[in-house]
Every structure is written in structure tokens, then in C-alpha cells.
Amino acid sequence: DVGWIAFSSATGSTSSTSFSIGTAxxxxxxxxxxxxxxxxxxxxNFNDNPDIVVSLNGVWGVDGSWARGAGVWSKDMQxxxxxxxxIKSSERQHVDEHFAWAAFTANTDLIATASALEG
Structure with missing residues (x-):
């Protein structure tokens, strides 16, 4: 089984939860x-470090890669x-990649609602 969740790029807030979702x-x-x-x-406008998930949004170049934190994680940046x-070489250089992220106020609960597509 594979589970997934889809978001549209946006930044904003709902009640007490701020969020930033994007690609770049x-x-x-x-x-x-x-x-x-x-x-x-x-x-x-996060008050503290958010919970954030980062992924690569596609694959560029001939070597495989995945998103990895690079030391800085704060309320303002990741x-x-x-x-x-x-596999093919020992160097760690990699071409420019397109990153995708979803950041939410820490400890946010995402509550699912029933979809009209469910039947």
C-alpha cells in the first residue's frame, strides 16, 4: 500500500496554524x-521552528538523489x-534540483474530511 497527500502551493494560516507549501x-x-x-x-510568520517535510520534485542529472537537511533549520528557513x-562516482556534487516542501506550525494535526470522490 502507498499513502500520499497532495497540497497546492500556498502560504497562510488557519486558526492557530501557519503553513508554507511550495516548490522552487x-x-x-x-x-x-x-x-x-x-x-x-x-x-x-512562524513563531518557532515548524514541522517540515522536504522532497525532491523530480530527478535531474544521471545520478540518483534525495532531499537531506543541511544544518540550518529555523522559523525563517530550512x-x-x-x-x-x-554508485557511479564518489563525489557528492549534484545539479540544481527542484525541491518541494510542506511546513506547518509544530505539532499540527491534519484532520481529513470525507471526500465527494469516496463512494
Whole structure:
């Protein structure tokens, strides 16, 4: 079984929960041997570090990779690398990747509602 959840890109708040959901690339290489991709969370106005999930939104280049935290995680930003496998080479450089993220006020409960598509 595979579970998934889909979001539209947006930043805002509902009652006491702030959120930032988006995708972006920065035009620079994002591997562990390169500079990290910076996800700007300032527009969500988080009071504390949010809970955040980051993924790569597609695959670029010939080497596989996955999103990995890069040290900085605060209420205003998250740094992420495209951590590359080392199957074909030992270097850790990786091309510019498109990152996707969903950040919510810490300890937010996402409550599902019944869909009109359920039958």
C-alpha cells in the first residue's frame, strides 16, 4: 500500500496554524559538495521552528538523489541538499534540483474530511 497527500502551493494560516507549501529551485548546484538550497519560510510568520517535510520534485542529472537537511533549520528557513548516491562516482556534487516542501506550525494535526470522490 502507498499513502500520499497532495497540497497546492500556498502560504497562510488557519486558526492557530501557519503553513508554507511550495516548490522552487535556485539555479545553483545542490549537492553535499555544493551550497545547499535555501527554503525561505519568512512569509509564513512562524513563531518557532515548524514541522517540515522536504522532497525532491523530480530527478535531474544521471545520478540518483534525495532531499537531506543541511544544518540550518529555523522559523525563517530550512537548508536542504540533494544528497547524491555514490554508485557511479564518489563525489557528492549534484545539479540544481527542484525541491518541494510542506511546513506547518509544530505539532499540527491534519484532520481529513470525507471526500465527494469516496463512494
Amino acid at each position: 529551485n535556485d539555479g545553483t548546484d545542490d549537492g553535499v559538495d555544493d551550497s545547499p538550497h535555501v527554503i525561505d519560510l519568512t512569509s509564513a 537548508h536542504a541538499y540533494a544528497e547524491e548516491d555514490q
